Amino acid sequence: MSNPESFIDEVTDEVRRDKLFAAFRKYGWIGIALVVLTVGGAAFNEWHKASQRDAARAFGDALLAGMEAETPEARRTALAAVPASGEKAAVLNLLLASDPVEDRAATLAALEAVAQDATLPDLWRDLATLRRVIVQGTEAPLAERRAALEPLAQPGRSFRPLAAEQLAYLLVEEGKTAEAITALQALVADQEAPGGLRSRASQMIVALGGELAQG
Known part of the structure; x- marks a missing residue:
């Protein structure tokens, strides 16, 4: 004769499994969705990082190409055509301010644009302010x-x-x-x-x- 308690345990286990399978059939899509979102999120992050790397590389290449122009005028024209925003714009303007002798007004305007941009970190604004003071000299x-x-x-x-x-x-x-x-x-x-x-x-x-x- 089997032990009544053992029989009850077996029945309880069967009921528990049935409830688990029923719950999985009803709510299993949530787990699947979470897995998809996790995997998809990781893939998106990798894609985003790769896109950022590619964008930074393209920006750097454009700057180098512009800086290699033969004349100051050609250099400024090439750099001014490089699309940039945020900190990239700060870097671009600082490069545009590299010819104070050739174009003093453009240099000061580029430095002023960086110094007055409240969206930029202090690092860039401080550098532009320092450079502007030096370029202005006794004129200010x-x-x-x-x-x-x-x-x-x-x-x-x-x-x-x-x-x-x-x-x-x-x-x-x-x-x-x-x-x-x-x-x-x-x-x-x-x-x-x-x-x-x-x-x-x-x-x-x-x-x-x-x-x-x-x-």
């Missing part, structure tokens, strides 16, 4: 240049040492030699400053009659 009021540079010289900004260097040159321009030397000495000791910048600062200190710190 000193106070205006200082106002543009001071935010860039704050801790944490990408081009802080370069902006600090330009601020030191403004002090020289104002005739504040002692203050300029102090600012330049701070740059020489600044480990975040590039080697070339520290070298320039050292040379300027000597030219101004200052002394270099003894290491």
Whole structure:
């Protein structure tokens, strides 16, 4: 004679399986849909990444082709024809601003477009602002240049040492030699400053009659 509890367990298992199969027949499409969406989503992500890579490669090729033009005019024309938006537009405008001697107005306009684009990260805007101040030189009021540079010289900004260097040159321009030397000495000791910048600062200190710190 079989054990009644064993028989009940077998019946319970059969009922459980029947309910499971019935549920799968009724709701199984949800699982299938989830699988399709998962696989499809992974495929879409791969396609999207590949598309981005292809677009970046095409953009880079177009920039290189434009930069290889024989004359500044041809170079600007070729670069201006490259379609770009967002950060790509920032890169394009910075390249368009590479001929300040040949076309000063176009250079400043391209830099201004990047500097004033609030949708861009600070990195690009700061670089454009710094470059614009350098290109403008004494044509722009000193106070205006200082106002543009001071935010860039704050801790944490990408081009802080370069902006600090330009601020030191403004002090020289104002005739504040002692203050300029102090600012330049701070740059020489600044480990975040590039080697070339520290070298320039050292040379300027000597030219101004200052002394270099003894290491």
